[in-house]
Amino acid sequence: MQFYSNSSAKAEALYQLVLQRIAQLEQRYSRYRDDSLITEINSRAGTGVKTPIDPETVALLHYADQCYRESQQLFDVTSGVLRRVWDFKNTALPTKAEINAVLPLIGWKKVQWDAQNIYLPQTGMQLDFGGIVKEYAADAVASLFRQQGVLNGIVELGGDIRVIGPMPNNQGWPIAIRDPRHPDKVIAQFKLSSGALASSGDYERFQFLDGVRYSHLLHPKTGWPVTGLQAVSVIAEHCVVAGSMATIAMLKADKGLPWLRKCGVPFLCCQSNGQIFNTL
Numbered sequence: 307m308q309f310y311s312n313s314s315a316k317a318e319a320l321y322q323l324v325l326q327r328i329a330q331l332e333q334r335y336s337r338y339r340d341d342s343l344i345t346e347i348n349s350r351a352g353t354g355v356k357t358p359i360d361p362e363t364v365a366l367l368h369y370a371d372q373c374y375r376e377s378q379q380l381f382d383v384t385s386g387v388l389r390r391v392w393d394f395k396n397t398a399l400p401t402k403a404e405i406n407a408v409l410p411l412i413g414w415k416k417v418q419w420d421a422q423n424i425y426l427p428q429t430g431m432q433l434d435f436g437g438i439v440k441e442y443a444a445d446a447v448a449s450l451f452r453q454q455g456v457l458n459g460i461v462e463l464g465g466d467i468r469v470i471g472p473m474p475n476n477q478g479w480p481i482a483i484r485d486p487r488h489p490d491k492v493i494a495q496f497k498l499s500s501g502a503l504a505s506s507g508d509y510e511r512f513q514f515l516d517g518v519r520y521s522h523l524l525h526p527k528t529g530w531p532v533t534g535l536q537a538v539s540v541i542a543e544h545c546v547v548a549g550s551m552a553t554i555a556m557l558k559a560d561k562g563l564p565w566l567r568k569c570g571v572p573f574l575c576c577q578s579n580g581q582i583f584n585t586l
Contacts, residue, residue, distance in 0.1 A: 309451060309459025310474055320454050324447050328463075331446065334363070335439045337386065337432075344433055352429030359424050366438060367419055373438075373550045374414045380557040381550060382414045384426075385526035386434025392524060392531075399520070405529035412526050441504050441549035444468040448545075460498075465505055468545040472499040486537035486576050494574050496586050498541070504549035506556045507537030507576070523556050534559030536576040538566070541586060 307324065311317035334343045347357045359367075373381040391400040391408055411430045418425045426433065440463055447461045448468040459470035460479045472478055478497030485491040486507050508521035508531075521531040538555040542548035551571060555562035563583060566573045575583045 307447070307459065307461050308479075309456050309470060311456065320451070320456065323454070324450055327446055327450055328443055331439060331443045335366075335435045337434055337436065344435060347424055347426065348432045351426035351431040354425075356418075356423035356425040358422060359419070361421075363424075364419075364421050366435060366442065367424070369546065369550075370435070370438060371414070373554065377554040377557060379414070380526060381437065381554050382412060382526040383434055383437065384414050384417065384431060385412050385524060386436060387411045387430065387432040388524045388526075388529055391529070392522075409527075409529050437553050438546060438550065440464055441466050441502075441545040444502065444545040466502070466545050466549055467498070467504070468502040469498050469500050483539055483574055487580070493576075493582060494539075494584055494586055501541055501543050502545035502548045503539060503541050504545055504552050505537060505539040506549070506552035507535075508556075521556075523553070525557065532557055532559050534578055535562050536578055536580075537574075538562065538576070539574040539586070540566070541572040 307321070309317070311320065333339060333341070336342045337344050337348075339345060343357070343359070343363065350357055370383045387408055388405075391404045411428055411432070416427055416431070417433070418427060424433075444461050444463045444466050445468055447463075448470045451459055451461075451470045457471045458474050461468045461470065467481065469479060478499035481496055481498050481503060482492045483494040483505070485493045506523070508523065521533070523532050524530065525532050535556050538552040540548040540552045540555070542551065551566070551569065555566050555573075555575065558565050563575050563577070566575060572586045573583075574586050577583075
């Protein structure tokens with residue numbers, strides 16, 4: 307986080323407030339925590355016990371539903387269960403039988419939820435907000451800054467960026483995007499005065515076996531890594547929208563580039579053959 311304040315004491319207090327907000331979101335939605343709401347929901351799958359949810363969670367569920375529909379069922383927050391068979395630190399691929407055993411647990415339409423409760427009807431089903439919450443957190447932090455009167459600043463969480471406002475000289479913040487195959491090489495540079503930038507790709511988490519790169523982005527219908535694109539970056543007003551659009555484009559594979567063009571958002575797209583399309 308970088309932001310401008312007229313008081314160092316106020317800046318420190320706000321910084322601590324922001325850290326608390328991020329910690330709150332992590333505690334509620336992290337799949338890695340035993341005490342999170344997501345873990346509680348997943349642990350009750352197939353038990354007949356519903357889990358109470360708050361308005362913020364309901365809003366995220368509505369957004370997950372919208373992404374599911376806009377992506378033609380590719381963006382599915384129940385597909386995280388595939389991590390049971392895909393270990394990207396492993397030296398072997400999962401078998402077809404192992405993947406097929408997990409596929410019946412995937413399906414957003416199976417999830418039962420309303421404004422008060424949520425329930426996963428099959429034992430072993432999982433809800434995973436990993437493709438939404440980090441970007442949502444960047445938006446939440448930017449909103450918190452603005453509520454506290456900060457007009458100039460930028461937030462970056464794990465590579466996803468949300469601008470609070472331009473620099474004090476009214477210039478945009480300098481942004482650079484690296485080559486997905488050559489991390490020391492920059493393929494795009496620009497300045498961002500407002501909005502958000504988020505990226506998705508196969509370059510951070512992947513499995514490389516017998517000369518083949520297997521992306522961590524998994525197709526919810528087949529259970530196998532998607533192919534066709536190396537990386538996608540999108541600019542949108544909100545980070546959560548930019549992030550989900552970048553992920554959807556990756557999941558659409560060869561159809562991702564035409565879909566981005568149809569959406570009309572500024573984007574950078576690296577195809578599997580290394581060809582780059584840049585409208586940023």
